Amino acid sequence: MNSKLERMTMKISLVTLIFSITFFAIEGDASLFETGIFRANQTITMSSAALESRVTQRIQPVIPAGCRCTGAITAYITVNDEGKVEKITTSKGHPLLRLSVIKALRKWTFEPLEKNGKKVCFKGQLTFSF
Numbered sequence: 001m002n003s004k005l006e007r008m009t010m011k012i013s014l015v016t017l018i019f020s021i022t023f024f025a026i027e028g029d030a031s032l033f034e035t036g037i038f039r040a041n042q043t044i045t046m047s048s049a050a051l052e053s054r055v056t057q058r059i060q061p062v063i064p065a066g067c068r069c070t071g072a073i074t075a076y077i078t079v080n081d082e083g084k085v086e087k088i089t090t091s092k093g094h095p096l097l098r099l100s101v102i103k104a105l106r107k108w109t110f111e112p113l114e115k116n117g118k119k120v121c122f123k124g125q126l127t128f129s130f
Contacts, residue, residue, distance in 0.1 A: 042120050042121060043122060044122040045122070045124060046124040048124060048125055051077075051125075055109075057107065059108060061100040061103070062100055063130060064096050072093070073093045073097050074125055075089070075090050076090070076124075078123040079110045080121050081113075083111060083112045088101075088102050097128075097130050
């Protein structure tokens with residue numbers, strides 16, 4: 001019985017600690033938001049054309065030798081505030097083509113985007129035809 005009470009006390013203490021940290025971060029230290037630790041609602045969605053216009057380094061996907069696959073792969077990417085690709089997901093398609101697109105996009109860089117004088121993350125989609 002004693003251990004059950006201890007576990008409940010630890011859970012309550014943990015919840016209290018999380019609430020306290022969150023409250024302090026929101027009320028007491030706005031710099032946490034400015035440094036990008038909390039980036040909620042700061043990702044801008046861009047059109048494919050706008051996304052393409054911000055590319056500073058582009059690596060074309062390479063079809064693996066012997067692969068006779070064709071089709072289109074749509075990649076959904078999120079770019080961080082430094083212009084580096086942070087997240088990639090792809091549409092359905094041949095796994096080798098999807099892997100090729102992902103490997104190439106990991107090397108892409110973009111011109112950072114600013115909103116109200118601060119760098120922000122942005123996302124969009126790109127389509128690759130093979």
